[in-house]
Amino acid sequence: MRVEKLLEASAARHPDKVALVTDEARVTYAELNATADRLAGALRRRGVGRGDRVVVMLDNSVETVATLFATLKAGAVFSVMNPTTKGEKLAYVLNNCRAAAVVTQERLLPVVAGAVAQAPSVGATVVAGSAAEPAVRGGVGLHAALDEAPAAPAAPVGGEGIDQDLAMVIYTSGSTGSPKGVMMAHSNILCATRSVAQYLELTPDDVLLCVLPLSFGYGLNQIFTSCLVGGTVVLEKSFAYPAATLQKFERERVTGFALVPTIAAILLMRNLTPGQFPNLRYITNAAAALPPAHIARLREVFPSTRLYSMYGQTECTRTLFLPPDQLDVRPGSIGKAIPNTEAWIVDETGRRVGPGEVGELVVRGGHVMRGYWENPEATERALRPGPTPGERVLHSGDLFRADDEGFLYFVSRKDDIIKTRGEKVSPKEVENVLYDLPGVREAAVIGVPDPILGQAIRAVVVLAEDGCLTDRQIIAHCGRHLEDFMVPRSVEFRAELPKTDSGKIRRTEVQAEALRALEAAAPA
């Protein structure tokens, strides 16, 4: 089965049920499916065929969800970008995956048009909210494209696809600084979707509230699991106005809420009355661990709501979850493998280790990615031979240990990827941008503890002798070239940085120094 069948089956089963609620619209399954069909036709008319890549850069909206399914119906592969992505990175991605089309919105057109100009593969740029012909190669307004497309679904160019075809390529931070495209086949997505829906016990009565961007696997998972069971997703653009979002909990009778620690921190800054949200059946947390104090406070404010701690990564969507009844027994654990998958810990030589020993988590299951797009070296490091012939298992890059009963505990990353606001940031990617700024001689990017962000990004910088940059100038430069979550929150100036004998900056030492300084400054 392919991913678009999730939508088609729900549209056939209960056409009039509300699939999606946004600030602007309420759409039923039949309407969403019809829009996706038309948009698939529009993409095909513009040359998008089986296996082609379509890059999607939109705020959370009905159009975003329709575009994802339309791309799959056209037999193509979607790649969702964070809407704060800047021109250079977008151009890199468009060229890296040789995108055939881009779907975006009017507000983002200046960034997108600049990137498309540098990406010769892009033949069509569909722009939501644009009435006139947008000034970009292959530009067409979304509504104009829908109007001219046939209502009835046409056969995909290049034949009907199967579930072994790629469905999405999601770019994720790599430790080398260049983003890597995680390739997921339809079967990979469906495997993760079914497993998550099973352990969360989702039903058609569920109403999931999603404030996460759909460029994030965890956000996408909300859409796919809801479509699988025929539920409803209340899709928000952000969690910037918690009061407005919380009103929707009551108005839409929300039963499931997916959060990351930053959202929990913002939520818990408010005065919430315990029992205020009786319909809320469960809360999930992923991307990073919740601080124990926040777990306790969430339990207090949501006494009848089950709280799931979860762990995953773009390369397989989801790996572990802790059954809510275990939260009081082992609050620091993120549980065991999700249904129909296996996870274990190995040492440097690949040998499985016993309880208490720290090693790398290995993941086995039908949800494991196909590899990184046109990056065989990185693929070979992450995917290694598994227990059955021809099988490959995912080496997660995360260090874990297990307790005597097999429950798993996250220890740290193997590499120096920083987790901030639930997103992975490669220090190298930020450092590359810093080095582009005249006046910066040396730079090390580190994560420092932050009560809301988990880790906040800090740029530690040595200026050139004639350099006279302020922290604001450095942050502003980063803001012009990086997604918002990658922009340093603070800048520290140093006369020099610790280096290895070969002259390489020792980032881990800079990180350790910063942590020691923070500890020394903290009140006892």
Place this chain on the structure above:
Amino acid sequence: MQTPKTGADVETAVREFIAENYLFGAGPESISDTDSFLAQGIINSMGVLELITFLENTYDIKVGDDEVVPDNLDSVRQVAAYVRRKLGSPGNNGTGSGHAG
């Protein structure tokens, strides 16, 4: 601590705060009074928290949980009107003494 500003020219103060922290190059004049901070992608959810801190420190007001809504905070005009209401309202705990403009 600096003396709280009055509500006389909230528009300019907010515009400068936004330009300095989020525009990364474009000047304060590039934001109109009615541009939606969120819909235009000018600030994100962290930016809303920082805007609240800025208003609380600058005008010595307390932004209540239920006041964190787009109607109060999503454009220069909305923020200015909100700050003037807070400064003018007798229920405000702060010492701000500005007059509604």
